[in-house]
Amino acid sequence: MRAIFRSGLVATIFAVLVIASAGAVFVEKRLDDPAQETRAREISEGIRCLVCQNQSILDSNADLARDLRQIIRERIVAGDSDAEVKTFLVVRYGDWVLLDPPFKLRTAILWLGPLAFFLLGGTAVIMFLRGRGSAGDVETLPLTAEEEASFKQISPDDKDELPK
Amino acid sequence: MRFRFLAPVLTFSAIAVIMWYALFNLDPSEIPSELVSKPVPEFSLSGVPGYGPDLSSTDLKTGKITLLNVFASWCVACLAEHPLFMELKKQGNVEIYGLNYKDKPDAAASWLKRNGNPYVRTGMDEKGRVGIDFGVYGVPETFVIGPEGKILDKIIGPVTQDIYEQRIAPLLQGNNS
Numbered sequence: 519m520r521a522i523f524r525s526g527l528v529a530t531i532f533a534v535l536v537i538a539s540a541g542a543v544f545v546e547k548r549l550d551d552p553a554q555e556t557r558a559r560e561i562s563e564g565i566r567c568l569v570c571q572n573q574s575i576l577d578s579n580a581d582l583a584r585d586l587r588q589i590i591r592e593r594i595v596a597g598d599s600d601a602e603v604k605t606f607l608v609v610r611y612g613d614w615v616l617l618d619p620p621f622k623l624r625t626a627i628l629w630l631g632p633l634a635f636f637l638l639g640g641t642a643v644i645m646f647l648r649g650r651g652s653a654g655d656v657e658t659l660p661l662t663a664e665e666e667a668s669f670k671q672i673s674p675d676d677k678d679e680l681p682k
Numbered sequence: 683m684r685f686r687f688l689a690p691v692l693t694f695s696a697i698a699v700i701m702w703y704a705l706f707n708l709d710p711s712e713i714p715s716e717l718v719s720k721p722v723p724e725f726s727l728s729g730v731p732g733y734g735p736d737l738s739s740t741d742l743k744t745g746k747i748t749l750l751n752v753f754a755s756w757c758v759a760c761l762a763e764h765p766l767f768m769e770l771k772k773q774g775n776v777e778i779y780g781l782n783y784k785d786k787p788d789a790a791a792s793w794l795k796r797n798g799n800p801y802v803r804t805g806m807d808e809k810g811r812v813g814i815d816f817g818v819y820g821v822p823e824t825f826v827i828g829p830e831g832k833i834l835d836k837i838i839g840p841v842t843q844d845i846y847e848q849r850i851a852p853l854l855q856g857n858n859s
Contacts, residue, residue: 568713568819581784582819585810610817612716642689 546584549591558591561603565590566617574617715817715836722750722831723815727805730782730790737779737805743831747854749778750825751801751841752813754785755793757821763840767800770846776854780804783813783821826853 549555559576565586567578575583586607593603604616613619621629661669717723726738742748751767753760767778780801782790787806794804807813816825817836826835826849834853837845 571710582810582814585814589811589814608716610716610814611819612714612817614713 554594561590562587564617566615712838717817717833725812730804731787733794734803737803742827745829748827752781752783752823754783754821755789759840760822764797768798771800777802782806784810
């Protein structure tokens, strides 16, 4: 009974902590217009946090991420389009801030790299399998005349009698 | 055909070399700056109380190469580079301007009182908005600014003697000679 009570208490404390930390991401003021707030969130989701690098600023608790979320809201209220808001950030931090970077000469490796590796790996696999196939063929090659002769010598037509 | 067994060995070696290079020679926390070779963003800030006049973008068009150092009293790495800036001020090689990033005026003033003031002018960027215009994403960062107010280079993290000699001094000499 006491054990149940204790685990219940632990679960409650844990739940409170989880809820509190989840709420901590959005302590800032939201926009009054729900449509604009949704747009702000959608843009934030695609902006990379400069401090934590592999998080979007929507997921990040960093101070700078909060500032950037606030700036995105301000730009939206000022009447910027989604593209204009992103340009505002790209001018300051470069394509680097976009989690989905545009295809350019500088980002070509990023986009084409995996495809190149896939093709390279695929070619290697095909070559390997072909090599193995031909190795199998070698084993079933017909005997040469010489081999056949020596085989006949040690194994004459009469199977029951071994040569002496 | 005889050396085909070397293919996996060579592939592994190539990958190992690339990864070794990336691990020791590339810094993932160093984000390339978009603002290098562009003019400084427009701004106007009031100074740290008691420490020099206000700072605005026009103050950085001095006709010679200057440094703009982003610092804060809460920034530990700023203490590491501070003695070098004090030394540079003493030598008089280069003027340093201070952008005080997200700090309280009192805290900034007492920090400068305790550690010394290497700056010609300071600006208090209390909300961090000017910092964002400069593409600042951490403190300290130091901008090398050209005679016409154009950003020549940006140093992320504390400026060390090595960085000064390799990246800042050549720019200073190139301009003054």
